[in-house]
Amino acid sequence: MRESSTVPEDVKQRLNWLLIFVVICFAILVICLWYLQMIKGEEFKERAVENCIRSLVEDAPRGRIYDRQGELLVTNRPAVVVSIIPAEVDDLEELSERLSKIIAISPEEILQTVKNYRENPFKPVKILDDCKTNKIVEIEERKDELKGVVLEVKPRRDYLYNDFAAHSLGYVGEIDKEELQRFGNPKFQGGDIIGKAGLEKYYDDILRGEKGGKEVEVDASGQEVATLLYQKPVPGEDLVLTIDKDLQLYGESLLFGKKGSIIVSDPKSGEILALVNRPSFSPNIFANGISSSDWQKLSCDTDYPLTNRSIQGVYSPGSVFKVATVAAALEEGVTDRKRKIYCSGSFKLAGQVFTCWKENGHGSLSIVDAIAHSCNVYFYTLGKDLGIEKFNKYMQKFGLGEKTGIDLPAEARGTIPSAQWKEREVKEIWFPGDTINLSIGQGYLLLTPLQVHNLITTIVTEGKFYKFHLVKKIISADGNTVKEIKPKIYKKLDFSSDTFKIIKEGLRQTILTGTGWRANIKELAVAGKTGTAQNPQGETHAWFIGFAPYENPEICITVFLENGGGGGEVAAPIARAMLEKYFNIKK
Amino acid sequence: MKEKLDRLIENLDYTLLFAVVLLCFYGLLVLYSSTRLAVTGGSDPYFFVKRQSLWALVGFVFLTIIIFIDYHNLERYSRVIYFGAIILLIMVIFAGRLTYGARRWLAIGPFDFQPSEFAKIALIGFLADFLSKNKQKLDNFFYYLLPFAYTGLLVLLVFMQPDLGTSLVYLAILIIMLFVAGVKIKYLAFTFLASISSIPLLWIFLKDYQKNRLILFLNPNLDPLGGGYNVIQSKIAIGSGGFLGNGIFSGLQSQLNFLPAQHTDFVFSVVGEELGFIGTVLLLGLYAIILWRGIKIALEARDLLGSLLAAGAVSFLFFHIVVNIGMAMGMLPATGLPLPFLSYGGSFMISNLMVIGILLNVQLNKIKW
Numbered sequence: 042m043r044e045s046s047t048v049p050e051d052v053k054q055r056l057n058w059l060l061i062f063v064v065i066c067f068a069i070l071v072i073c074l075w076y077l078q079m080i081k082g083e084e085f086k087e088r089a090v091e092n093c094i095r096s097l098v099e100d101a102p103r104g105r106i107y108d109r110q111g112e113l114l115v116t117n118r119p120a121v122v123v124s125i126i127p128a129e130v131d132d133l134e135e136l137s138e139r140l141s142k143i144i145a146i147s148p149e150e151i152l153q154t155v156k157n158y159r160e161n162p163f164k165p166v167k168i169l170d171d172c173k174t175n176k177i178v179e180i181e182e183r184k185d186e187l188k189g190v191v192l193e194v195k196p197r198r199d200y201l202y203n204d205f206a207a208h209s210l211g212y213v214g215e216i217d218k219e220e221l222q223r224f225g226n227p228k229f230q231g232g233d234i235i236g237k238a239g240l241e242k243y244y245d246d247i248l249r250g251e252k253g254g255k256e257v258e259v260d261a262s263g264q265e266v267a268t269l270l271y272q273k274p275v276p277g278e279d280l281v282l283t284i285d286k287d288l289q290l291y292g293e294s295l296l297f298g299k300k301g302s303i304i305v306s307d308p309k310s311g312e313i314l315a316l317v318n319r320p321s322f323s324p325n326i327f328a329n330g331i332s333s334s335d336w337q338k339l340s341c342d343t344d345y346p347l348t349n350r351s352i353q354g355v356y357s358p359g360s361v362f363k364v365a366t367v368a369a370a371l372e373e374g375v376t377d378r379k380r381k382i383y384c385s386g387s388f389k390l391a392g393q394v395f396t397c398w399k400e401n402g403h404g405s406l407s408i409v410d411a412i413a414h415s416c417n418v419y420f421y422t423l424g425k426d427l428g429i430e431k432f433n434k435y436m437q438k439f440g441l442g443e444k445t446g447i448d449l450p451a452e453a454r455g456t457i458p459s460a461q462w463k464e465r466e467v468k469e470i471w472f473p474g475d476t477i478n479l480s481i482g483q484g485y486l487l488l489t490p491l492q493v494h495n496l497i498t499t500i501v502t503e504g505k506f507y508k509f510h511l512v513k514k515i516i517s518a519d520g521n522t523v524k525e526i527k528p529k530i531y532k533k534l535d536f537s538s539d540t541f542k543i544i545k546e547g548l549r550q551t552i553l554t555g556t557g558w559r560a561n562i563k564e565l566a567v568a569g570k571t572g573t574a575q576n577p578q579g580e581t582h583a584w585f586i587g588f589a590p591y592e593n594p595e596i597c598i599t600v601f602l603e604n605g606g607g608g609g610e611v612a613a614p615i616a617r618a619m620l621e622k623y624f625n626i627k628k
Numbered sequence: 629m630k631e632k633l634d635r636l637i638e639n640l641d642y643t644l645l646f647a648v649v650l651l652c653f654y655g656l657l658v659l660y661s662s663t664r665l666a667v668t669g670g671s672d673p674y675f676f677v678k679r680q681s682l683w684a685l686v687g688f689v690f691l692t693i694i695i696f697i698d699y700h701n702l703e704r705y706s707r708v709i710y711f712g713a714i715i716l717l718i719m720v721i722f723a724g725r726l727t728y729g730a731r732r733w734l735a736i737g738p739f740d741f742q743p744s745e746f747a748k749i750a751l752i753g754f755l756a757d758f759l760s761k762n763k764q765k766l767d768n769f770f771y772y773l774l775p776f777a778y779t780g781l782l783v784l785l786v787f788m789q790p791d792l793g794t795s796l797v798y799l800a801i802l803i804i805m806l807f808v809a810g811v812k813i814k815y816l817a818f819t820f821l822a823s824i825s826s827i828p829l830l831w832i833f834l835k836d837y838q839k840n841r842l843i844l845f846l847n848p849n850l851d852p853l854g855g856g857y858n859v860i861q862s863k864i865a866i867g868s869g870g871f872l873g874n875g876i877f878s879g880l881q882s883q884l885n886f887l888p889a890q891h892t893d894f895v896f897s898v899v900g901e902e903l904g905f906i907g908t909v910l911l912l913g914l915y916a917i918i919l920w921r922g923i924k925i926a927l928e929a930r931d932l933l934g935s936l937l938a939a940g941a942v943s944f945l946f947f948h949i950v951v952n953i954g955m956a957m958g959m960l961p962a963t964g965l966p967l968p969f970l971s972y973g974g975s976f977m978i979s980n981l982m983v984i985g986i987l988l989n990v991q992l993n994k995i996k997w
Binding site: 046047048049052053055056057058059060067071073075078079081083084085088093 | 807808869881904912916920923942953957994
């Protein structure tokens with residue numbers, strides 16, 4: 042039966058060595074497994090989860106903006122962004138070549154963009170924003186050759202009337218580093234769109250809504266396999282403005298090619314019906330991320346198209362300021378309805394001669410006539426009698442040198458000169474002559490058109506300050522009113538009603554018999570005041586402030602033309618046109 | 629015949645057979661987990677499992693056939709088998725099916741098979757016969773070099789496919805069998821030093837992707853999404869399994885396709901992720917049983933030929949196991965060697981079971997009847 046084995050002893054020995062070698066190898070494998078699975082297990086577990094769980098942000102649609110009649114002004118449209126997911130690309134250089142032929146961006150640029158952005162290879166890298174439809178079609182058609190290229194639809198801000206009310210509406214843009222630091226996580230992340238100017242900025246919290254998002258499980262190719270968490274984005278709320286689209290458009294056409302502003306408001310509520318600023322710009326160019334050449338062009342333009350002149354520009358008000366001088370003088374008893382002052386055409390003080398605009402003089406004038414004819418000498422006298430201290434008190438009462446508090450960012454305060462101010466800023470003492478200049482709205486005084494507008498509305502309301510506002514209503518995405526902005530009186534002047542009466546009479550006379558005759562409308566009782574302000578920049582600024590109808594005012598209007606010429610000649614006809622438009626009067 | 633069957637049933641190494649059967653089922657379970665969601669099988673989650681089961685059955689048929697053929701027949705037919713393998717490998721080079729830039733498959737009817745797998749068996753048989761006949765002459769350096777020449781021919785043919793991994797298997801089988809056959813250690817040491825110094829020369833013949841693999845083995849993070857991806861994902865998968873694993877069918881990496889070739893070369897990573905340390909050690913334990921029984925069979929073989937045959941069988945399985953698992957853990961370069969009884973693939977499954985058949989044959993023939 043069994044014969045003894047003929048396997049040589051040395052072979053058996055070698056086989057034993059082999060056994061030992063196998064044991065050693067297996068021991069090493071077990072030790073390595075122990076290290077990987079038992080010691081490093083938790084770490085690798087985290088990496089496995091990181092591998093396949095992705096947080097995807099879903100942007101909330103930004104709130105729309107309507108005019109007071111509910112006409113859509115600003116909305117969102119879908120824009121297609123061409124991106125590359127680096128992890129899905131086989132040959133980046135070849136892909137860049139192919140894509141370059143379609144979208145007209147050089148292959149080197151595409152290559153560089155992708156290479157510069159390698160934090161998460163599964164995250165799409167933006168190559169082209171707002172791709173044109175024919176290119177989208179081409180990319181879709183050649184999808185197979187363009188593995189790794191994805192088209193993402195993103196909401197894009199759309200300003201339907203381009204430069205319409207651009208300064209009020211403002212614009213949006215990608216959040217910058219400084220804003221990110223200020224507002225920070227978790228509210229914002231890099232790449233978020235936020236309001237940068239105008240209402241877009243002021244009401245950003247309301248318009249923006251709340252980002253939603255989801256956590257998804259993805260497989261190796263980045264395909265979503267399952268949704269683990271989903272938070273629906275909360276759409277931003279819509280704004281209904283106080284702006285009347287037609288009136289605003291008409292105002293913009295009147296100022297076309299000019300520099301200046303028109304402000305129209307309802308004195309009984311502070312609602313702004315039109316806030317025209319020229320020159321203007323289209324916020325749409327910011328919506329796609331403004332190119333550096335466009336930005337250069339806009340920001341270096343010496344006509345300052347980006348400036349909201351109504352609230353950010355400060356100018357000499359000239360004669361329209363006389364309204365404030367009269368009010369102060371009447372309240373302080375420096376003059377009354379009966380006091381007459383003789384105008385010889387000039388006024389002497391401490392050896393200095395101040396002239397009236399009418400060389401031969403106006404003769405003897407009452408306060409009402411002085412307003413109507415804008416007689417400088419009358420107001421010089423009032424200024425001299427008042428003195429700067431009292432004058433300053435009244436300018437403060439009128440809220441000059443303060444923001445009006447309109448719902449727009451970056452409102453200017455203007456400059457209200459006083460003795461202290463001059464010593465501090467000009468390093469000179471206050472001369473009586475300075476008061477004389479101030480009394481007719483010249484000298485160091487600088488006001489924004491809206492502050493000037495505030496003067497006329499306060500006269501109309503007999504001392505009630507209604508807060509100016511551009512937003513009438515906030516409504517939710519499904520159409521429910523979230524908040525209605527009610528008229529708000531934030532300050533009241535304790536002037537006698539006679540003061541307002543006299544001024545209003547003067548303003549009415551200005552139109553009927555005085556400098557504002559060009560704003561006279563047969564069918565409508567207009568009251569107003571012109572102003573022609575000298576300024577160091579050259580040609581005079583043309584001003585007109587006014588209201589109508591005289592008996593029961595519905596609207597107040599301010600027209601300002603930077604270096605536009607004479608208030609009566611240039612500003613008054615524009616005001617007249619606006620009033621005709623508003624009151625629907627056929628010419 | 630009846631007598632032969634009784635003898636077989638009485639003397640079969642049931643420990644070895646039991647470990648192999650268990651491994652096959654283990655493999656099918658893991659294969660099901662890693663392929664049930666795959667697209668290739670259409671809507672049938674059992675597509676791969678069904679095919680692999682069929683291969684296993686075919687493999688057991690081959691195993692049974694091998695058991696019944698006395699291995700001493702090799703003394704006459706080893707050269708025939710060897711040249712048969714050579715012819716098949718030449719046919720592959722000219723008529724093989726091209727996949728991923730390599731020709732490794734021959735079509736026989738509706739089935740593809742991989743001659744290089746069966747060449748492993750042929751090589752084991754041929755070397756066992758050659759070394760047992762020439763054991764005394766092996767002290768002569770010329771005779772020592774002869775088996776290198778025989779093996780080298782196979783290596784060259786497989787290398788031309790190209791298939792670096794498999795050609796390394798041939799060399800591993802040769803070296804281990806030479807060692808067991810009792811060649812002088814200094815010869816082996818000399819061979820080792822000579823091959824190390826010839827690596828720069830070999831480098832010239834490597835294809836770019838093979839060079840890349842070697843570079844990336846040294847530092848997979850060089851290209852985490854390209855060539856290094858596999859190894860990194862595999863390590864993450866194995867590591868994340870922890871002690872108990874995520875549970876079968878629940879591996880994040882495996883189920884979401886982060887693992888490349890997860891049913892073939894990287895099947896071990898699925899075991900690691902879904903069944904944890906317990907699962908991997910159990911797997912290693914089953915392999916250990918097979919190798920231990922294999923060496924035991926070699927030790928107790930009736931003659932040198934049987935002993936060398938068993939040693940060759942052990943070296944084949946051993947090399948595949950260590951290189952594959954080492955690769956999955958990132959300890960060894962990715963050479964693309966499958967894991968015995970677990971990796972999906974017909975030819976490999978069949979050759980694995982044929983090798984077990986060789987072991988059982990030697991074991992049954994240790995007694996002369």
